[in-house]
Amino acid sequence: MSTQRLRNEDYRDYSSTDVSPEESPSEGLNSFSSPGSYQRFGESNSTTWFQTLIHLLKGNIGTGLLGLPLAVKNAGILMGPLSLLVIGLVAVHCMGILVKCAHHFCRRLNKPFVDYGDTVMYGLEATPISWLRNNAHWGRHTVDFFLIVTQLGFCCVYFVFLADNFKQVIEAANGTTTNCHNNETVILTPTMDSRLYMLAFLPFLVLLVFVRNLRVLSIFSLLANITMVVSLVMIYQFIVQDIPDPKFLPLVASWQTYPLFFGTAIFAFEGIGMVLPLENKMKDPRKFSLILYVGMAIITVLYISLGCLGYLQFGANIQGSITLNLPNCWLYQSVKLLYSIGIFFTYALQFYVPAEIIIPFFVARAPEHCELVIDLSVRTMLVCLTCVLAILVPRLDLVISLVGSVSSSALALIIPPLLEIATYYSEGMSPITIVKDALISLLGFVGFVVGTCVTLYELIQPSSAPIFVNSTSAFV
Secondary structure, three states: OOHHHHHHHHOOOOOOOOOOOOOOHHHHEEEEEHHHHOOOOOOOOOHHHHHHHHHHHHHOOOOHHHHHHHHHHHOOOOHHHHHHHHHHHHHHHHHHHHHHHHHHHHHHHHOOOOHHHHHHHHHHHOOOOHHHHHHHHHHHHHHHHHHHHHHHHHHHHHHHHHHHHHHHHHHHHHHHHOOOOOOOOOOOOOOOOHHHHHHHHHHHHHHEEEEEEHHHHHHHHHHHHHHHHHHHHHHHHOOOOOOOHHHHHHOOOOOHHHHHHHHHHHHOOOHHHHHHHHHHHHHHHHHHHHHHHHHHHHHHHHHHHHHHHHHHHHHHHHOHHHHHHOOOHHHHHHHHHHHHHHHHHHHHHHHHHHHHHHHHHHOOOOHHHHHHHHHHHHHHHHHHHHHHHHOOOOOHHHHHHHHHHHHHHHHHHHHHHHHHHHHEEEEEEEEOHHHHHHHHHHHHHHHHHHHHOOOOOHHHHOOOOOOOOOOOOOOO
C-alpha cells in the first residue's frame, strides 16, 4: 500500500471553516481526486447549482460564526462590522483568484482538475525564478502543512467548545427553569474544571474517528447540519428581542484587541480549501463564480448580523461563544446541547483531511498485517494531540484567534495573491494588479504575525479574566 496510491485515491483538499460535506463525502473524496472521476456537464453524480450553494453555506457555518460577537467587541460596534465586510470581500476575492489560477493550469496542462496544492506547485513552476521552479514541490507541502494545522486547529476548538458548553449546562442544571424571559444572572454550581470535561470527551471522539467510511460519516453530517440550523434559528430568535441601548458600547475598541478580532474573523472566513472541490463537482462549472459570490454574500451578511446583534444584546458580557450567554432555561440549554451534538459529529469530518495526509506516511512504512493497527494508532495519537493542545489553551476565544492568525490567514489571504503573481507574471501583469496582490498578501502576513503574537501574549499574561457568569442581557 503506497503513500502515493492512498493520496491519489483517498485524499482531497477539502478544508473549510467547519465544513460538513453531506452528499459529497457519501460519494467519497476520491471522486474529487483522480482525473478519471472529474464530472462535468450533466454527469450522473454532479451537483446542481443549488446543491453547490448549500454545500458552500454549510461549509462556512460553525464555531467561527458563534465567536463573531466577541470579535465585534474586540473591534468596536462600528469598526467590527466594517472590518468584517472588508475581510469578507478580500477573502472572496482570494477565492476567485484561486479558481482563476486553477482554470489556467487546467487549460495549460490539459488536466481536468487541479487542487489547491497542485495549483500552488504549478504556479511556482511557472515563475521566472529558477530556485522557485526547482523547489516547486514545496508549494504543495506548504499547503498541506497549513491544511493540517487548520483542520487540527478546528478540532482543538471543538474540544474547548464542547467542554465549555457542557460544563455550563451541567453547572446551571439546578437553576434551570422553564421561564426564558426573566433577565437574571444564575449562580453556577461549580463541578469540575473544563479541562476535565475535555478529557471526558476524549475516548468518545477517538471512537468516532475510527469510522473511516465517508458514507457512514455523511449520516453524522446530516445530523450535525440539522442540529446546527435549528440552534441558529433559536439563537437569532433570542438576540433580536429587547436589544439594549447601544450608546454605552464603544464605536472603535482598543487597537490592542483588534488583532484578536482579525484572528477570529479570518478563522470564520477561511473556506478557501473547499472552493475547487465544489467547482469540480458542478454540472455546469461556468456558473460557479456566480454561486461563489452569492453564497459568500449570504455568509457575510449572516456573520455581520450575528456578530453585531450578539454584541448589542450582551454587551461587555459576551463570551467566546454566544451560546454561553443564552438564558438558563431548558429551551436554550437544549440549544447549547443541540449545537454541541452537531460540533461533536463534525469533529470526524474535520479530522478526515489531516488524517488522509498524515496516516499514509506511516502506513506505507509498516508491514501489511500491521496497517490497520498503525492506522488506528495514528488516529488515536492525533485526537490526543488536539485534546492536549486544547487543554493548554482552554479559552475558546483565544484558541479560535490563534488558529485563525496562524494558519487560516496563510491559506485565505497570503498564498492566493502570491499565487496569482507567480502564475501570470511571465505572461504580463499590470502594475496595479501586482500592487493589489502584494498589499493583500502583506495584510495577511501582518495579521498572521501580530495576531499570533497578541494571542500568545494574552495567553501568557491575560489582560482580563474570561467571564464565566451566564447573563441574558448586557445590562442586567
